[in-house]
Amino acid sequence: MKEAKSETVAGLKQKVQGRVVMPDDREYNEVRQIWNAMIDKKPAVIVQCANAKDAQMALRYAKENELDLSIRGAGHNIAGNSLCDGGLVVDFIRMNKVRVDAGKKKAYVEPGATLGDVDKACQASGLALPVGINSTTGIAGLTLGGGFGWLSRKYGMTIDSLTSVDMITAEGEAVHASSSENSDLFWAVRGGGGNFGIVTQFEFDLHNIGTEVFAGLLVFPYAQAKQVLAHYRDYILSTPVEFNAWVVMRKAPPLPFLAEDVHGQDVLVAAICYFGGAEEGEKLVAPMRTFGDPMGEHIGMAPYTAWQQAFDPLLTPGFRNYWKSHNFTELHDGLFSAMIDYAGKMPSPHCEIFIGVVAGKTNEVPADATAFSSRDMKFVMNVHGRWEAAADDDKCIGWSREFFKASAPYASGGAYVNFMTEEEASRVKAAYGVNYERLAQLKAKYDPLNTFRMNQNIKP
Ligand SMILES: Cc1cc2nc3c(=O)[nH]c(=O)nc-3n(C[C@H](O)[C@H](O)[C@H](O)COP(=O)(O)OP(=O)(O)OC[C@H]3O[C@@H](n4cnc5c(N)ncnc54)[C@H](O)[C@@H]3O)c2cc1C
Missing domain, CATH: 3.30.43.10 (Uridine Diphospho-n-acetylenolpyruvylglucosamine Reductase, domain 2)
Structure with missing residues (x-):
């Protein structure tokens, strides 16, 4: 170098x-x-x-x-x-413009935009794109790896709403890629990460969702985690795709609706988000209150953009982070035992284990239709190792790795490139599954010298 x-x-x-x-x-x-x-x-x-x-x-x-x-x-x-x-x-920090054509239900997004930038521009017309759950995340990396969030059960991954990109190839050529132009490149960027070029603009189809969502948190004691998780598994896939409940095991943040003595205790939180109004939402949440004895809740109609920022305070920059993740097609009792075991010995008050449900539209797309191949995944688990001091690195990384190992027997074997750490090169093949060979061929065609290698790298 x-x-x-x-x-x-x-x-x-x-x-x-x-x-x-x-x-x-x-x-x-x-x-x-x-x-x-x-x-x-x-x-x-x-x-x-x-x-x-x-x-x-x-x-x-x-x-x-x-x-x-x-x-x-x-x-x-x-x-x-x-x-x-x-x-x-x-x-791309200075290129964060989002232009929305409300009539055509389209967004044209520069690569430095955050999800917050995208949500804000789209919501001015009651429109939205399925993106992640933290508003400071970048649209570029999220989209290129796949992208999922509260709207994914209904509308699929972020890439399923992507209609074209402008990009610069390894040769330095500016090209447009869509299903009708450079279609192989367009296939590759929908999940292939930054392997194929520098994207300078994304074009998305948008969805009409209105500006309010029925959402909030329902908090259960850690001691009831086993029964709550079992009920959750039996319930969640029977709900309509407009309904989302993600489970999070962590130490209770100082939320105003929780008694003070609950703050800092181990808890299981169900994060709820429903795109169908308060009346139906209430009916869908009601059975969940019987999964255990809730210690508190805060659920109701909220502006969608506010809900999209609800977790930002727990995910601020400046902390040390080490993540591990698995995909699941079903949730096994053994996984729950491992979760409860490791959630009970979190090495820092900022760590958490979450399971998000994506079952729905994401599963209707064939595995080879886009580079992102984990179309069988119904749940995604992320182990957030998160802490403040470098002195705690070994302890926190060790906890994440051990739990990742303990939960591996119950996972589907796929992987999500956007949740992978630097050391996980050996999982890249697993992440792309049936599409890996084609991706490697396209890499050889578009980037034979591997100019774009600072990523979850597909070797030419
Ligand atoms: C707090 C937090 C919450 C998250 N929540 C979610 C979630 O709900 N759902 C979800 O799906 N993911 C989520 N993620 C993961 C997220 O999708 C990835 O971290 C993603 O890489 C972030 O994109 P970025 O643009 O901010 O990343 P960057 O670190 O800026 O970029 C990541 C990689 O993307 C590629 N890249 C970026 N820009 C370009 C470009 N213009 N052209 C070509 N390649 C490019 C490069 O390879 C780069 O190394 C979350 C991450 C964090 C930290």
Whole structure:
């Protein structure tokens, strides 16, 4: 790997409209921060693009100077692949515009937009895109890996609403990819991560959901977790796809609707979200209250954009994070035992284990229709190892790994690239399953030199 030379960087600065940040710039340390505070990479040059042309220039510069290249959307990726040590970062932080055509129910989204940017623009017309549950996550990384959230049971993965992308290939060529133009590339980007090029614009179909949602939290004691989880399993797949309940095991945050002595206790939280109004929502939640003896709840109609930010306070940047995840087609008793065991010995008050339900539209798409192949997954589990001090790294990483291992026998064997850590290269094949061979062939066609390798890498 070579270093960026100052005389050639001066040339780059002249060519781009955005900002070029170098290690001796005052803002360098701030600019190289990403969501996961464990990542401490020091790029040689960061190009904060103002437009697609800047990204093209940055790519050309990296190739001419034989620099590693990484691409940053909103920098949420847990593995920290949006940065590279000693290389060049194509940074989209300044390109976060979202244009909505309400008549056509379309959104045109720049790659630095967060989910919050997308939600806000779409909700001005009561429209929405199925995206994740934390508003500061980036639309780019989320979409390229698949993307799921509260609207996925009804409308599928984020990629299932993607209709085209503008991108820059490894050759530096600006291309448009859709089902009718460069269709193989369009297939590959729908799940293939950042392996195939630099996306400079996403075009999505939007869905009419109105501006309010019936949502909230129902909290049960940890001691009742076994019975609540068993009832949850029996119930959730019988509910309509507009209804979502995700279960989270963690220490109770200081929520105002919980008694003070519950704060900090181990609890099981059901996070509810229903797209069908209060009356029907209430009927769907009612049976869940009998799963155990709830310690408190806060459920009702809320603005969708507010619900989309409800978990932001628990997911702020600046913490150390190590995640592990599994997909499930069914929830086994053995999984529940492992969850209860490991939730009872969380190494930090910020750790959590969640199971999200995605069963519905996501399962109706054939496994080979997009690069994302885990179309059999009905549930996704994420083990959030999350803590503050580097001194706790071993303890917290160890807990996540051990639980991941203990729950593996009950998982479907697939994997979600967006939840994978840096060390999980061996799982990339499993993540793409039946599509891996075709992806490797397309990688050889579009990026034979593996220019785009700072990702869950598909080898050409
Ligand atoms: C708090 C939190 C909550 C989350 N919740 C959800 C959730 O509910 N649902 C869900 O599906 N996922 C969720 N995720 C995972 C999320 O989808 C990934 O972390 C995703 O990579 C974030 O995208 P980003 O643009 O912020 O990431 P970045 O770190 O900026 O980018 C990640 C990778 O994407 C690629 N990439 C980014 N931009 C481009 C581009 N313009 N062109 C080509 N490649 C690009 C690159 O390979 C890059 O390394 C969550 C993550 C966090 C941290």
